[in-house]
Amino acid sequence: MTKEGAWRISLARLLHVLERQTPDQAPIFVLSIQTIRGIPLYSGPLGFIADRQARSLNAITARVCNSLPHTVFVPLNNPAFIKSGRYRNSTDYRHWAKFLADRMAPGLNRARSGPGL
Numbered sequence: 001m002t003k004e005g006a007w008r009i010s011l012a013r014l015l016h017v018l019e020r021q022t023p024d025q026a027p028i029f030v031l032s033i034q035t036i037r038g039i040p041l042y043s044g045p046l047g048f049i050a051d052r053q054a055r056s057l058n059a060i061t062a063r064v065c066n067s068l069p070h071t072v073f074v075p076l077n078n079p080a081f082i083k084s085g086r087y088r089n090s091t092d093y094r095h096w097a098k099f100l101a102d103r104m105a106p107g108l109n110r111a112r113s114g115p116g117l
Contacts, residue, residue, distance in 0.1 A: 001053055008060045015064060015071050027107035028071045031100070032058045035076075074103050 018028050036042050036051040058075065065073035076099075 004056060004060055007057050008064060011061060012064050015068055019068055019070050025111040027111060029104055030061060030065050030071060030073050032061060032075045072107060
């Protein structure tokens with residue numbers, strides 16, 4: 001299990017490097033960890049522990065992202081993404097892509113129309 005302090009420090013370091021290396025008008029998107037218990041295979045007691053850890057790491061990730069000017073936290077907390085079964089199909093991936101595109105497009109459009117790009 002990832003220790004929360006190590007997660008915060010490593011994530012902050014990574015995002016600081018990315019922000020320094022990325023043009024100011026280009027956003028950096030960080031997707032949250034999906035809910036674990038929504039996956040049927042992990043709906044038992046161990047899934048509860050993993051889900052609690054994921055929620056904790058997501059809270060830390062959101063705080064780190066919110067502290068940076070060009071980084072956007074994208075929470076993935078919609079259980080509709082999680083389908084029964086182990087494998088995904090093209091419909092599942094299309095659903096995920098639309099979800100991400102809807103949240104990322106405004107920032108990317110602003111970056112594209114900004115100075116220097």
